[in-house]
Amino acid sequence: MEKEGNNNLILDMEARMYAPLQWESFAPCKIQDLKAAQYEEALRLIKHHFFREEPMCQAASLQEDSKSVNEFLNLIKTWMKDSTSLVALSLTSGRVIGVAVTRINNDSDKTDTYNRVLKFEGNTLENIMRLINAVIKQTNVYRELECEAYFRVHLLCVHPSYQKKGIGMSLLTTCVQVASTLKMSAIGGVFTSGLSQSLATKVGFSLISEIRYSRWVVNDNVVFDDPGKGNYSAAFMGMIISSQESIHES
Numbered sequence: 001m002e003k004e005g006n007n008n009l010i011l012d013m014e015a016r017m018y019a020p021l022q023w024e025s026f027a028p029c030k031i032q033d034l035k036a037a038q039y040e041e042a043l044r045l046i047k048h049h050f051f052r053e054e055p056m057c058q059a060a061s062l063q064e065d066s067k068s069v070n071e072f073l074n075l076i077k078t079w080m081k082d083s084t085s086l087v088a089l090s091l092t093s094g095r096v097i098g099v100a101v102t103r104i105n106n107d108s109d110k111t112d113t114y115n116r117v118l119k120f121e122g123n124t125l126e127n128i129m130r131l132i133n134a135v136i137k138q139t140n141v142y143r144e145l146e147c148e149a150y151f152r153v154h155l156l157c158v159h160p161s162y163q164k165k166g167i168g169m170s171l172l173t174t175c176v177q178v179a180s181t182l183k184m185s186a187i188g189g190v191f192t193s194g195l196s197q198s199l200a201t202k203v204g205f206s207l208i209s210e211i212r213y214s215r216w217v218v219n220d221n222v223v224f225d226d227p228g229k230g231n232y233s234a235a236f237m238g239m240i241i242s243s244q245e246s247i248h249e250s
Contacts, residue, residue: 023086023174027166029097031174034085042080042087042099043073050157055227056131056192056234059213060124068122075120079103079154084182086174088158088167097162100171101155104184107142127223131216132190135234138209145186145208145238151179153189156196168196172203180241188238194230197237205237 023031034042051057051069062068079085079101088098120126142148153175158168179187188208191197212233213224 023177025088025170025174027088027170028091029088029162029165029167029170030091031086031088031170033083034080034087034099034101038087038096039077039080041096042085042101043077045096045099045159046076046101046155046157047073049159050155053160054157054192055213055231056128056224059224059227060127062124062128065122065124068120068125068128071121072125072128075125076101076155084151084178086171086178088162088171090162098158098167098171099155100153100157100175102151102153102175102178104149104182105152106149108148127218131211131223131234132192134216135190135209135211135236138211139236141188141208141236141238145188145240147184147186147240149184150186150188150238151175151182151184153187156189156191156199168199169202172199176203176239176241184241186238186240188236190234190236192231192234193227194232197233197235200237203239205239207235208238209236210234 021033025031047069051062051072057063062072082103084102084104086100086102087096089095090097120129141150153172156168156171158171176187188205189200191200191205210233213227213231214222216223
């Protein structure tokens with residue numbers, strides 16, 4: 001009986017060790033670290049909703065380019081494997097209803113996508129990444145954020161049924177907390193919709209670099225000619241994290 005009790009104790013300790021870290025949320029959801037077992041569910045959410053509704057993806061008809069869709073999903077999965085991303089889970093069903101895909105970008109390691117030659121399988125993805133690349137290259141991110149590394153928000157997605165409930169704001173706020181926990185002095189990301197830019201501003205991000213969709217012309221054509229009302233630009237936004245930034249973990 002004693003041996004069985006010890007085995008149960010060990011199993012309990014292992015379960016706690018590998019359990020996802022849960023973060024405090026002011027929205028009607030549970031926010032946790034994204035684990036490998038949730039990758040596919042999170043990727044399905046991104047494929048069926050972010051690719052369909054995000055202004056750049058929508059304006060470029062990303063979903064009609066299967067090569068770009070598959071390449072983008074593979075790229076996002078690579079970012080997820082950095083083990084810093086977050087998910088929002090439904091309080092009733094436990095399913096993934098939101099995701100923030102994040103990773104640490106380091107100047108010396110050249111981990112940013114835009115520091116490499118942009119060549120992707122799929123013309124649509126290449127068009128999207130070229131604009132994101134241009135937005136970031138307009139400025140010296142590391143100088144602006146006074147850092148050698150920063151916490152990068154690559155993607156923020158909330159299921160349409162759960163939007164306007166504070167989940168996006170809660171995810172982005174938690175990203176700042178994660179960055180602070182990891183001793184990062186800055187956080188940043190390219191926000192491509194009016195809504196995400198508004199959320200970032202409310203959290204404390206400032207505009208660092210911006211390109212308006214109407215001015216992104218390739219071969220005399222506006223690439224993203226109909227991003228939807230209120231979506232006017234792709235904007236790199238960031239903030240320096242104070243050493244006094246409060247961290248709330250539950």
